Amino acid sequence: MRHYLSALRGIKYLALTAASTLATAGLILGNVRPAHAEFEIQEATIEKGEVQVEYRGAVHWGVPKADKEGGAGNNESQAVDFDQEEAPVRQSNELELQYSVTDWWMVSLFTLGADKPDGEDFNVDSIEFETQFQLLKRHGDGIALAVQGGYEKAINHGRQQNADGIAFGPIVELASKKVLITLNPLFTDQVGPNRDTDGLGFEYGWRAEYDLAKHWGIGVEMFGEIDDLSHSGPWDAQNHSIGPTLFWNPGSDDEEEAKNGSDDDQVAGAPHMELSFNVGVQFGLTDATSDGALKFQGELSW
Template identity: 45%
Template structure:
């Protein structure tokens, strides 16, 4: 089970405005990279109880610095690990704001991850990640490109693991009012069961769009909630000594995850349901 998330390097799409839209995706990145593997991923999120965005009567006519909250988002990603310490990923981002009638392709993301310290069983794992998001089609008229970077910290003891994902981002262009770097975070505390096939987790995500003008906590996006992850595969997909963390795996795994996030502020949607589907192979 540890394998699917260890190669996950999605960087959350960020839209900058005076009151930000719902977070487009919720994803926890782990530090370990497995060489020579390819993974196909789908990540979806559906939001209810969306925050207010403007005093205007027609939501389709918003100020240039304000984005409509997302009703739902769908991300499709392919990633590959050329070596033990390097991973690359390409993602297409489809979003549906509340002022639209369907999901549109809004951005393409390129991301990379470098592993610095490999976690072997209990202990510390550390990687760095970075990437860029380029708006496409009509989104280029409203959204600027952005860059993002940050560490991935992983701490494990027995079958309990804590993963920390702080991320700094900067919008590059003149279609926004960001003065400094933005800050986004995610953390996951989980218990691993059934030989790491099942994870039961608590996850929290948040975003400060501009750290130089952070504003009140209630105008930022913060949410918390439970999630489970399960990896399907034959029993002989895992071979080796059960007492060892670093087991040899055969070529294929299929992972599903379902979770919910509950908003902690007025700027966050009340409830978001998130789904992950991943298929990996050598």
């Protein structure tokens, strides 16, 4: 996950274009409930035989009262239709296990989601199954392209009655030297008896990361969510956030030496473990978004 800066001007323009396009889409497309996602940016790269265990978590503050009171903003005619019994989520977590079957096909064996609503205990509220296909690989600078799709099974308990969901969309990576831009637009839909939307929804995430030093990177990430594209609404009734992120990829100096041919004793095909972490802050851009969220992501692969 690193590369870019000589083409910085070109990629910078691309990033700004992507951001404005996605944000504009959010402006005109529809209403959402405040999202409590774990701010995931999915990468396009797939390596045969690789196993990944990933944790994503977030702590939210300044959750809008609309979570409880059934609307956002002062314009009642444009207020979002919130579930009045749904308590605002203060903490959210996901644990995911992935396996790359081939160099172009990866499956997520499961993703467990758990939330802690205000004043309540942690509850596992979903289990998700995903798959990803890589269509275009890159080696260093260039473009990578993949498509992903998944099914989320809601685990309902008590007053919480959520619908199952599906999601699908492309993953695009643009890399040059020390900069990497990753785009994750997704179309979503609800299924099952608890469905409360009329059509497709839309989610997006994008990241621009700069390779600051060995093992370290800094970047900017932006996320948004629209429950139902068939019902447009004002910007302030949608969920959009943006903020900085710090990346740490300790990797393995031994592996780097082996790749460069400097470790003649390296056992061919021996499994190698690699850790990566990122931590960031997301700031809400609309009335329907929490004021802020502290996000953390950790990944172990071998």
